[in-house]
Amino acid sequence: MTNLLTQVTNDEGITTLTLNQPERRNSLSLDMLRALGDALSDVAANDASRVVVLSAAGHVFCAGHDLKEIRGQFGSYAFQKELFEKCSEVMQQIVHLPQPVIARVAGVATAAGCQLVASCDLAVAENGARFATPGVNIGLFCSTPMVALSRNVSRKHAMEMLLTGDMIDAERAEKIGLVNRVVAPELLDETVYTIAATIAGKSAHTLNVGKTAFYRQLEMPLDEAYHYTADVMASNVVSHDAKEGISAFLDKRQPEWRHK
Template identity: 70%
Template sequence: MTDANAPLILQHTENGITTLTLNQPDRRNSLSMAMLEALGQALGKAAADPDTRVVVIAAAGHVFSAGHDLREIREHFDQCDFQQALFDRCSEVMQQIVTLPKPVIARVSGVATAAGCQLVASCDLAVASDTARFATPGVNIGLFCSTPMVALSRNVTRKQAMEMLLTGEMISASRAMEIGLVNRVVDEQALDDTVYGMASVIAAKSGHTLKIGKEAFYRQLEMPLVEAYAYTSKVMADNLQANDAQEGICAFLDKRSPAWQDK
């Protein structure tokens, strides 16, 4: 049982990697309004923290996240303003992950369903244990996973997304990797080594370059081909004026390690 006074999000930073752990396992780490507020605040702190180069989102217990807190939703059945605010806040947090100027990796152990699956899909990268499972099961309770659909449909093909959304059935971690929802699937015992090994590789890069690249990646996705090339050509030309780009090129040519200044 979780201590009632325990923080909803545990935050720990080491070696440039900040881990944000959903910490309400007795409620299946549901994305209640309070949890969403806590996660949003933690993401804001990580974004502003100069010691944070990569963010990992993890969860305590055996469930990554079961999605929205249905008990909370039932308590507010007659309050349309609350329902709208809840889904708006969830959408804001998911977009906060996408626009965060630092890479975000989901560490998935256990079940990730509905808005929990949306959380995984919203992260830049995702590593899952081989026992993890995923679903967008809203259709089973008469509440279509419309907001999770936004992130899901931007990760997997249309037909794979529609199959998950229309059937509401669980898929395995290996199936999630096949359709592009997660990057890697590993044995539970290897999960941390894989997640933090990946995070460490990324954390060793120029933070300024990562920020430029992440922003450009998501912006160009929504553009027509010609516009995307025009935009990214300008991004690369601007990037080349940065200290770290010039340092990286010189270091490569001089056969030495670069000394990043993150600018």
């Protein structure tokens, strides 16, 4: 499965995971999902990694599930259940990963590929990128993709994508909150890695605290969310890096992170 995914970590703490099966439109076959899940597990345990860039080789970011694989297993409910459960597991791995994840989107991201973009913490797309949840067009509603989609864009925008299956362009994706920025293709890498480098320069401990709290509080009632985040901040402020960061700010010097 090593040919399905490439992983590169540079000296600045940025890990790049690249879907590497362009001849199959980087589809999320069961093997691809297993490879991506394994890579995410490795990254989670890598203290040298501060931020992750999720990229793809070729002209398609990800075309979703491998429909030929699905058709070949029409007779096996067990296979279909394993496939969609593994996909759901990988999407949750991204959300629960200690490091922030930035989707670098060039080309088309459809169905579970759109789900992959929505599951990342940030997304930057080239201006020619397009997005869709077109399962309704082939009789297979994008039920698992809608979990991530509906948590990133408003209900009506999500329902429009899910019910029509229509493709939207990058500018529309930015307007509805599916991606953060849209840039010219020649600026895609510069933009993505500038953001990644900015994040990588922060305390890894602080990033983990903040990312974890962000997703947890989203599902809470307002009063519970404030109670929870007040406790998070109180715990955060007594950590080494918060003490160092506050002192460095007051002393007008650069902080020296220990990532704890």
